[in-house]
Amino acid sequence: MPDEVSVSLTINGRARRLDIAPWTSLLDLLRLQLGLTGTKKGCDHGQCGACTVLIDGRRMNSCLQLAVMQEGREITTIEGLAEGGRLHAIQAAFIERDAFQCGYCTPGQILSAVALIEEGRAHTRDEIREYMSGNLCRCGAYPNIVDAVVDVLAAGGVTMKEAAA
Amino acid sequence: MLRNDPHIGAPRSRVDGPAKVTGAAKYAAEFEAPNLAYGYVVSSAVARGRIAAIETSAAEAVPGVLRVFTHENRPRTAWFSSSYQDEVAPPGTPFRPLYDEKVYYSGQPIALVVAETFEIARYAASLIRAEYETEEHETDLKLARAHAYVPPKKRSGITPPPKPEGDAMKAYADAPVRVWGEYNHAPEHHNPMEPHASTVVWEGGGKLTVHDKIQGVQNSQGYVASVFGLSKDDVQVVSPFVGGGFGSGLRPQYQLFLAVMATIDLERSVRVELTRDQMFTFTHRPATISTVMLGAEPDGRLVSLKHDAVQGTSQFEDYQETVVNWSSLLYHPKNIALSYQIAKLDTYTPGDMRAPGAPTGISAIECAMDELAYATGVDPVELRLRNYTDRDENADKEFTSKELRACYRLGAERFGWAQRKPEPRSMREGRELIGWGMASGVWEAYMMKTSARATLTLDGKLEVATATADIGTGTYTILTQIGADAFGLAMEDVTARIADSSLPKSPIEGGSWTAASAGAAVDAACRSVREKLFGYAQTMKGSPLAGATIDQVSFANGRMVLTTDPSRSVTIAEAMRAGGVDRIQAEETASPSLLTKTRYASYTHSAVFAEVRVDEELGQIRVTRVVNAVAAGKILNPKTARSQVLGGVVWGLSMALHEETFTDHNLGRFMNHNIAEYHIPVNADVHDIEVVFVEEHDDKVSPLGVKGLGEIGIVGTPAAIANAVFHATGKRIRDLPITIDKVLAETA
Numbered sequence: 001m002p003d004e005v006s007v008s009l010t011i012n013g014r015a016r017r018l019d020i021a022p023w024t025s026l027l028d029l030l031r032l033q034l035g036l037t038g039t040k041k042g043c044d045h046g047q048c049g050a051c052t053v054l055i056d057g058r059r060m061n062s063c064l065q066l067a068v069m070q071e072g073r074e075i076t077t078i079e080g081l082a083e084g085g086r087l088h089a090i091q092a093a094f095i096e097r098d099a100f101q102c103g104y105c106t107p108g109q110i111l112s113a114v115a116l117i118e119e120g121r122a123h124t125r126d127e128i129r130e131y132m133s134g135n136l137c138r139c140g141a142y143p144n145i146v147d148a149v150v151d152v153l154a155a156g157g158v159t160m161k162e163a164a165a
Numbered sequence: 166m167l168r169n170d171p172h173i174g175a176p177r178s179r180v181d182g183p184a185k186v187t188g189a190a191k192y193a194a195e196f197e198a199p200n201l202a203y204g205y206v207v208s209s210a211v212a213r214g215r216i217a218a219i220e221t222s223a224a225e226a227v228p229g230v231l232r233v234f235t236h237e238n239r240p241r242t243a244w245f246s247s248s249y250q251d252e253v254a255p256p257g258t259p260f261r262p263l264y265d266e267k268v269y270y271s272g273q274p275i276a277l278v279v280a281e282t283f284e285i286a287r288y289a290a291s292l293i294r295a296e297y298e299t300e301e302h303e304t305d306l307k308l309a310r311a312h313a314y315v316p317p318k319k320r321s322g323i324t325p326p327p328k329p330e331g332d333a334m335k336a337y338a339d340a341p342v343r344v345w346g347e348y349n350h351a352p353e354h355h356n357p358m359e360p361h362a363s364t365v366v367w368e369g370g371g372k373l374t375v376h377d378k379i380q381g382v383q384n385s386q387g388y389v390a391s392v393f394g395l396s397k398d399d400v401q402v403v404s405p406f407v408g409g410g411f412g413s414g415l416r417p418q419y420q421l422f423l424a425v426m427a428t429i430d431l432e433r434s435v436r437v438e439l440t441r442d443q444m445f446t447f448t449h450r451p452a453t454i455s456t457v458m459l460g461a462e463p464d465g466r467l468v469s470l471k472h473d474a475v476q477g478t479s480q481f482e483d484y485q486e487t488v489v490n491w492s493s494l495l496y497h498p499k500n501i502a503l504s505y506q507i508a509k510l511d512t513y514t515p516g517d518m519r520a521p522g523a524p525t526g527i528s529a530i531e532c533a534m535d536e537l538a539y540a541t542g543v544d545p546v547e548l549r550l551r552n553y554t555d556r557d558e559n560a561d562k563e564f565t566s567k568e569l570r571a572c573y574r575l576g577a578e579r580f581g582w583a584q585r586k587p588e589p590r591s592m593r594e595g596r597e598l599i600g601w602g603m604a605s606g607v608w609e610a611y612m613m614k615t616s617a618r619a620t621l622t623l624d625g626k627l628e629v630a631t632a633t634a635d636i637g638t639g640t641y642t643i644l645t646q647i648g649a650d651a652f653g654l655a656m657e658d659v660t661a662r663i664a665d666s667s668l669p670k671s672p673i674e675g676g677s678w679t680a681a682s683a684g685a686a687v688d689a690a691c692r693s694v695r696e697k698l699f700g701y702a703q704t705m706k707g708s709p710l711a712g713a714t715i716d717q718v719s720f721a722n723g724r725m726v727l728t729t730d731p732s733r734s735v736t737i738a739e740a741m742r743a744g745g746v747d748r749i750q751a752e753e754t755a756s757p758s759l760l761t762k763t764r765y766a767s768y769t770h771s772a773v774f775a776e777v778r779v780d781e782e783l784g785q786i787r788v789t790r791v792v793n794a795v796a797a798g799k800i801l802n803p804k805t806a807r808s809q810v811l812g813g814v815v816w817g818l819s820m821a822l823h824e825e826t827f828t829d830h831n832l833g834r835f836m837n838h839n840i841a842e843y844h845i846p847v848n849a850d851v852h853d854i855e856v857v858f859v860e861e862h863d864d865k866v867s868p869l870g871v872k873g874l875g876e877i878g879i880v881g882t883p884a885a886i887a888n889a890v891f892h893a894t895g896k897r898i899r900d901l902p903i904t905i906d907k908v909l910a911e912t913a
Contacts, residue, residue: 101409139637
């Protein structure tokens with residue numbers, strides 16, 4: 001059995017020092033060892049995006065990250081998004097627009113949307129569709145997810161351009 | 166306003182929304198238990214034969230491995246195969262995991278490794294070696310159809326094809342216009358985003374709490390009790406959130422068996438979670454071959470309809486769907502011949518997948534009708550109106566309601582169908598050919614016997630409870646709306662409790678029946694509580710409601726108010742104090758009306774209009790617009806209802822263009838068992854979808870006038886898209902999904 005490795009990292013603003021078996025993915029660390037089950041396992045192969053978290057502000061599939069590689073990194077999961085019980089704007093927009101059904105892909109969609117808005121590169125509905133395409137939704141809530149992102153962009157002063165035909 | 170604004174019919178946001186957007190919602194694999202052990206499944210590598218030897222010692226030697234279970238050391242379970250039959254099992258002998266050395270399909274579970282951690286279990290599972298004696302297998306429906314048969318025992322709930330009428334073959338031969346086609350679709354796998362998982366909590370004393378990915382907790386409860394010889398009182402199944410089902414969670418799947426088996430044996434809590442590739446090792450929508458022959462007059466009026474279908478099933482169960490009956494339900498010429506057969510394949514038993522049988526059969530008939538439209542030169546919508554049925558001639562019954570005409574009209578208007586140029590390849594923009602197609606959809610409107618409990622407390626809070634599920638459909642929300650309206654409460658004052666096997670009895674959530682069934686049960690329980698409450702109010706000295714009947718009062722803002730004189734009212738709390746109680750509870754059972762069942766037929770209908778743009782050089786198809794006009798009786802919540810239909814349309818788009826499980830018939834194995842190679846639509850594949858709810862009043866279908874929405878969205882969508890592809894390209898592609906290679910093929 002492999003020896004555990006000591007890793008220091010920050011999760012949802014809290015600094016942690018953890019002893020981790022080197023074969024543990026960041027996803028399994030979050031779900032199985034830290035009880036942060038808001039990050040979902042959909043495929044464990046980087047194909048579905050359900051496990052999306054923010055690592056130093058970038059959206060990443062946590063199933064493709066080994067936990068021991070996260071030394072010194074800041075990780076944000078869905079549990080760390082609402083501040084003081086107040087939902088993040090994109091969380092509220094997802095509820096208002098009914099941008100989910102079963103809810104299983106939702107944390108990944110939301111973190112992906114947070115990062116997309118931060119990236120500042122979505123200016124049309126087609127661009128939102130394209131840049132949100134790493135997150136599968138089997139319930140088919142895609143049009144509502146786009147609406148939710150548009151709402152939050154608009155609240156931040158970004159107006160959508162018409163897509164080129 | 167005397168009454169609060171009603172919640173029923175209003176676009177309320179999901180009450181479980183906050184839990185789902187914050188990560189607080191717990192799914193089956195997310196419940197914790199002290200000292201939890203992890204199980205990992207080993208799957209068979211061959212499709213048919215027997216396990217000659219299975220080597221587990223290397224796995225057992227890994228530190229942290231607790232036990233390796235195989236057929237050789239499986240603990241004792243029920244002797245009779247009938248004990249494995251769940252609520253919705255088709256006729257046959259259910260699959261029994263680790264039962265013996267026989268292998269019935271590729272991917273069959275042959276061992277379970279249980280270890281202290283997930284990683285240890287996964288690693289140890291990789292060390293297990295099995296040797297097989299293989300036998301000849303058959304996984305190709307095109308070959309197996311030679312041995313297809315009419316299922317000797319009908320599956321419960323499935324109506325066999327109606328008897329033939331007239332002489333369909335002769336009428337076809339004599340018809341001035343004839344179309345004929347064979348329509349196929351590939352097997353599909355449900356692939357809900359949440360993999361199937363069961364966390365079984367060992368409560369001591371032989372008691373189990375089970376968190377299972379299931380669309381009906383009482384189905385899992387009954388299965389576990391029956392297979393493991395336990396009392397139902399010792400098995401509680403609690404599954405508040407299900408990460409998508411689409412039918413994959415109707416029957417208990419093998420991970421539940423394995424997790425319970427290991428828990429009982431180890432006397433320790435165990436979780437078994439399947440991998441994504443193992444999500445291709447149980448239920449699926451079976452491959453289907455449909456043959457449709459239509460004979461018509463030059464004006465498009467049908468004189469003959471023949472529809473034959475054959476589907477795959479497993480070696481051990483006769484799974485069945487309603488595939489061909491839809492054709493003669495929608496169109497009923499004088500000469501009709503329908504048939505339905507199944508053929509045994511060396512796969513797991515197929516299972517219900519969103520609108521089982523309907524997009525299958527409807528894709529065939531509605532594409533054939535499109536072919537007839539071109540053959541006769543009659544507009545596709547007009548052709549359907551000329552052959553419209555006003556009765557269910559299959560069952561010789563009146564419809565409780567059928568607003569399909571309005572669906573055609575409103576859908577066509579919203580889509581702009583009148584602007585369509587009828588000739589194929591006649592609409593183009595740049596390098597893209599544009600095609601407009603349409604199709605009809607139909608799905609049975611069921612109501613199932615369901616019980617519910619309502620509890621009103623002195624603080625003006627209401628709890629409604631029934632054992633049904635919410636797989637993303639919005640059950641929590643609509644039950645909350647129904648409860649709130651019964652007492653004029655705010656949504657926040659009502660809690661819906663579901664998905665716990667200890668709650669009042671409910672069937673599995675499926676078939677689009679939950680809103681009608683659980684909704685009616687909750688409504689009935691609330692009415693019963695209202696009557697008790699009203700009774701207490703009348704016992705008050707000098708009661709403001711004295712002499713009134715319950716029909717004369719309204720419930721608003723925590724009060725019972727005399728409708729004709731709002732100054733006369735009693736608060737909920739006053740009435741309860743008068744009765745000397747601090748809570749009122751009632752349990753009621755709602756059953757479908759016998760009169761409706763015997764005299765009427767109930768269906769949900771839709772008309773789907775689709776626009777595709779096809780890049781002729783690359784063969785790429787984009788579905789740029791869909792209008793789906795749905796007549797589904799009363800709409801309880803337009804927001805969640807729209808989402809149901811949107812999702813159905815995305816599923817239909819997927820069936821038309823994306824979804825397909827490929828089989829390597831040499832190995833007898835599904836090949837693309839991951840969601841990179843098993844294509845489902847991504848966000849960029851889905852453009853404008855408009856959902857139109859057509860007004861439909863129906864006072865017979867169910868107590869609330871609800872018909873259900875889970876399936877209807879998918880039903881007509883694949884045919885509408887396939888017909889649009891023909892209109893764009895002039896190529897009639899009868900094998901779904903319509904992939905680039907088929908579009909680029911010289912002949913189609």
